[in-house]
Amino acid sequence: MKNNILEYIILYVIVACAAVVIATLARIFAVSMGFDSFTAFIVFLVVLAIQVIVYLSIHVVLQNLMLPWIGNGLAKISYFRKKIEQRQVLPVAVESPVEEKDAETDMTESTVSLEDIRNEQQQNIVKEQEEILNVALDYTRKSFALYLSDEDLDILCRNIRAYMNRLDEKELKPVKVKELTALDLRHFGWNIWNYFKPRNQMDIAYLLKIVFPDVFKDVTAETIKSHLKDDELKGMIKIVESFKKTNRFLSPNRY
Numbered sequence: 022m023k024n025n026i027l028e029y030i031i032l033y034v035i036v037a038c039a040a041v042v043i044a045t046l047a048r049i050f051a052v053s054m055g056f057d058s059f060t061a062f063i064v065f066l067v068v069l070a071i072q073v074i075v076y077l078s079i080h081v082v083l084q085n086l087m088l089p090w091i092g093n094g095l096a097k098i099s100y101f102r103k104k105i106e107q108r109q110v111l112p113v114a115v116e117s118p119v120e121e122k123d124a125e126t127d128m129t130e131s132t133v134s135l136e137d138i139r140n141e142q143q144q145n146i147v148k149e150q151e152e153i154l155n156v157a158l159d160y161t162r163k164s165f166a167l168y169l170s171d172e173d174l175d176i177l178c179r180n181i182r183a184y185m186n187r188l189d190e191k192e193l194k195p196v197k198v199k200e201l202t203a204l205d206l207r208h209f210g211w212n213i214w215n216y217f218k219p220r221n222q223m224d225i226a227y228l229l230k231i232v233f234p235d236v237f238k239d240v241t242a243e244t245i246k247s248h249l250k251d252d253e254l255k256g257m258i259k260i261v262e263s264f265k266k267t268n269r270f271l272s273p274n275r276y
Contacts, residue, residue, distance in 0.1 A: 036076055044069040153266055154185055157216055164209060164258055168201050180232050184224065185217055193231045203236050204251065205258040211249040212264050222246045 173196035
């Protein structure tokens with residue numbers, strides 16, 4: 022498109038220059054014939070106007086009459102007809118594969134992008150769940166470090182993980198705790214329930230019943246549930262209302 026405009030500009034400049042040269046020669050001829058300067062200038066304008074009119078007339082005749090007639094005549098010749106057909110088909114043949122390739126590329130990039138987003142979201146969920154669990158396990162270790170053996174403390178942490186993942190009660194394993202009372206264990210159970218809620222408190226009551234069988238051997242899970250928050254400020258392990266998923270703790274003494 023730009024090349025066509027440039028060609029037209031060059032053509033018009035050449036025609037204009039030629040017209041000005043011819044009009045100037047006509048003016049010089051008029052002066053040499055004895056006409057005054059004003060008359061010679063009028064001759065210059067008249068000759069220039071005639072040339073413009075003649076050029077436009079020729080252009081219109083060629084554009085609307087001669088060129089279509091010549092084109093139709095050439096189209097009857099097999100050689101020129103093939104050239105014309107090739108020129109008409111070529112843009113489609115060249116552009117279609119490119120457009121199809123661009124469409125396939127866009128679709129592939131879109132699919133890859135969506136898959137990446139899904140993987141990223143899944144990784145974020147797993148990471149968030151792991152961070153939530155780590156806080157609960159850290160609290161558990163600091164609360165029981167003095168009252169459980171290393172082996173039992175690891176078992177208790179696995180029990181807390183099973184509680185978070187809502188696994189079957191058969192996944193829970195018992196441990197032996199020393200010095201801590203039933204009150205301490207119920208407070209611990211309430212803090213864990215409060216951290217992971219919303220959960221049914223019976224779940225944590227069953228966990229305490231199964232994990233600490235020596236302490237709760239003569240107590241039902243329903244009874245444990247009904248006394249989880251008794252005497253909040255008593256015992257080695259106290260009720261901590263602020264222990265939630267959005268909080269981080271500083272030390273076991275805080276609890």
